[in-house]
Amino acid sequence: MVLAEELADDYDAMVEVEEVEEMAFGDKFNLESIDKESDLIERAPIITIMGHVDHGKTSLLDAIREANVADGEAGGITQKIGAYQIVKNGKKISFIDTPGHEAFTEMRARGAQVTDIAILVVAADDGVMPQTVEAIAHAKSANVPIIIAVNKIDKEGADPARVKNELMEHGLVPVEWGGDVEFIEISAKFRQNLEEILDTILITAEMLELKGNPKKRAKGVVMESRLDPKVGPIADLLIQEGTLKIGDIIVAGEAYGKVRALVNDKGEKTEVASLSQPAEVIGFNTVPEAGDVMYVVQNEQHARRIVSEVEKDRKLNNQNKKKHISLEVLSQHMDDINLKELNLIIRADSKGSVQALNESLNKLSTSEVAVNVIQATSGAISESDIRLAEASNAIILGFNVRPTTKAMRDADKAGVEIRTSSIIYQIVEDIEQALSGMLDPEYKEVYLGRIEIKKVFKVSKIGNIAGCYVEDGKIYADSKIRILRNGVMVYDGELASLKRYQDDAKEVIVGQECGLNIKNFNDIKEGDTVEAYKVDVIQRTLKDVK
Ligand code: GDP
Numbered sequence: 220m221v222l223a224e225e226l227a228d229d230y231d232a233m234v235e236v237e238e239v240e241e242m243a244f245g246d247k248f249n250l251e252s253i254d255k256e257s258d259l260i261e262r263a264p265i266i267t268i269m270g271h272v273d274h275g276k277t278s279l280l281d282a283i284r285e286a287n288v289a290d291g292e293a294g295g296i297t298q299k300i301g302a303y304q305i306v307k308n309g310k311k312i313s314f315i316d317t318p319g320h321e322a323f324t325e326m327r328a329r330g331a332q333v334t335d336i337a338i339l340v341v342a343a344d345d346g347v348m349p350q351t352v353e354a355i356a357h358a359k360s361a362n363v364p365i366i367i368a369v370n371k372i373d374k375e376g377a378d379p380a381r382v383k384n385e386l387m388e389h390g391l392v393p394v395e396w397g398g399d400v401e402f403i404e405i406s407a408k409f410r411q412n413l414e415e416i417l418d419t420i421l422i423t424a425e426m427l428e429l430k431g432n433p434k435k436r437a438k439g440v441v442m443e444s445r446l447d448p449k450v451g452p453i454a455d456l457l458i459q460e461g462t463l464k465i466g467d468i469i470v471a472g473e474a475y476g477k478v479r480a481l482v483n484d485k486g487e488k489t490e491v492a493s494l495s496q497p498a499e500v501i502g503f504n505t506v507p508e509a510g511d512v513m514y515v516v517q518n519e520q521h522a523r524r525i526v527s528e529v530e531k532d533r534k535l536n537n538q539n540k541k542k543h544i545s546l547e548v549l550s551q552h553m554d555d556i557n558l559k560e561l562n563l564i565i566r567a568d569s570k571g572s573v574q575a576l577n578e579s580l581n582k583l584s585t586s587e588v589a590v591n592v593i594q595a596t597s598g599a600i601s602e603s604d605i606r607l608a609e610a611s612n613a614i615i616l617g618f619n620v621r622p623t624t625k626a627m628r629d630a631d632k633a634g635v636e637i638r639t640s641s642i643i644y645q646i647v648e649d650i651e652q653a654l655s656g657m658l659d660p661e662y663k664e665v666y667l668g669r670i671e672i673k674k675v676f677k678v679s680k681i682g683n684i685a686g687c688y689v690e691d692g693k694i695y696a697d698s699k700i701r702i703l704r705n706g707v708m709v710y711d712g713e714l715a716s717l718k719r720y721q722d723d724a725k726e727v728i729v730g731q732e733c734g735l736n737i738k739n740f741n742d743i744k745e746g747d748t749v750e751a752y753k754v755d756v757i758q759r760t761l762k763d764v765k
Contacts, residue, residue: 252435258433268340271345302497307417326440327610337364346385355389470521478501580650713738
């Protein structure tokens with residue numbers, strides 16, 4: 220930390236120490252366990268549907284759901300419980316019932332990644348639109364494979380080829396053109412090619428080899444929650460691991476309880492909910508928040524202990540408002556080997572300046588630290604940018620643009636850093652400096668002096684004290700030292716004390732006599748040499764590694 224402060228000082232910046240590194244709930248409370256390979260079984264893929272407004276996301280979700288209501292249930296009402304599951308060719312597929320990337324990214328920002336595959340709906344008569352581009356960035360940043368549903372092909376003016384061309388510009392290359400992205404032309408309205416979408420999902424899922432352990436205690440994510448005046452708090456969960464059963468003790472954020480009832484997406488009461496299954500859970504003492512991760516724990520005491528810790532943390536966090544990554548705190552993360560990549564979101568006033576900035580920033584990457592531009596678009600900095608920044612720990616750069624008022628508020632709340640400027644080189648210089656702070660420093664040893672041990676005295680309680688003579692250079696009371704015996708190093712450590720006559724000395728120099736003893740080392744002998752040295756920390760700049 221001291222090092223970071225010194226570094227920040229050099230850069231005329233402040234290090235904010237109050238940042239509490241947020242640990243995932245499960246890790247913090249030791250609720251995660253490693254699975255035995257033999258316990259793992261295939262699980263259903265979980266799908267999120269994204270795309271621009273009015274391109275048909277909801278229509279597609281509804282069409283798939285209705286087309287797959289089993290005969291017995293025909294006419295039956297499917298429940299809206301945050302997600303639903305269908306069966307295709309004997310295999311299950313789960314769909315998250317909230318379309319759009321907002322909820323998706325909100326969950327990620329809270330540490331819950333539930334989606335395995337994203338379906339990007341693009342209307343064939345409208346083409347790639349701003350939210351299409353956003354959705355791509357969000358899915359890519361989450362490392363989730365994308366399947367394209369080119370929708371509304373029934374409409375006049377539908378031009379699927381144009382959609383393909385436009386998406387190519389965003390790095391999505393169709394399989395038939397040598398890429399790896401599946402494009403399916405559909406009509407959600409007329410239920411056209413829905414089976415192809417499902418087949419493609421199953422093939423993609425197969426490649427992902429999604430597995431889970433149904434035997435362990437359940438873990439899930441709260442998709443939605445509400446307070447029902449009759450039954451109390453209700454949470455819609457998607458189970459990610461294990462099997463949730465009636466009677467299980469559950470905890471999610473600041474809510475805990477005992478599972479009293481489980482209802483599936485068909486509205487039926489069930490006894491259990493397992494891998495990739497949605498379920499409505501009744502039994503929480505209070506309403507958990509959407510995005511909270513739910514765990515089953517051994518007993519109620521344990522659940523209560525966790526909840527009280529979470530409450531304490533929240534109070535603390537409210538006091539020291541959660542600080543997201545900022546350029547100033549980067550030096551603090553220097554030792555964190557994971558953070559060798561600086562995620563950036565670029566917004567600029569025109570396509571030209573987006574490109575210019577993108578190129579200049581990408582050039583800054585070196586073999587040790589990299590700039591990773593996750594989204595570069597023109598226009599004002601939006602709320603969606605803030606969510607993406609929050610989810611992917613990114614900094615937002617604005618060139619000649621400003622955030623919307625809502626975005627500014629959200630950024631403040633989430634602690635997302637926005638840097639705006641109307642001078643490109645200033646932005647580039649800022650980032651260059653930040654990257655330099657991410658480089659590992661170099662340690663350089665500096666020789667200080669040599670001392671010969673002339674005599675060794677035994678002093679009770681203290682141990683062996685050496686009477687010495689400084690033969691070369693000097694030694695400080697806080698120097699690092701090595702003991703050399705016949706040229707061989709026998710110990711490497713620090714002094715416990717350095718004295719001149721009876722008094723403590725800060726330093727002794729060549730030609731002077733002194734007394735000393737060594738911290739945690741008593742085996743000194745007459746004739747030993749004490750070599751004094753120090754280690755200089757040299758912070759490198761990008762220029763040093765280029
Ligand atoms: P969302 O905002 O992406 O969820 O879009 P919606 O599903 O609400 O659809 C927006 C509008 O497009 C609605 O009026 C739908 O009826 C219409 N729509 C959706 N899919 C199709 C389609 O395949 N063909 C045609 N012609 N209209 C569609």
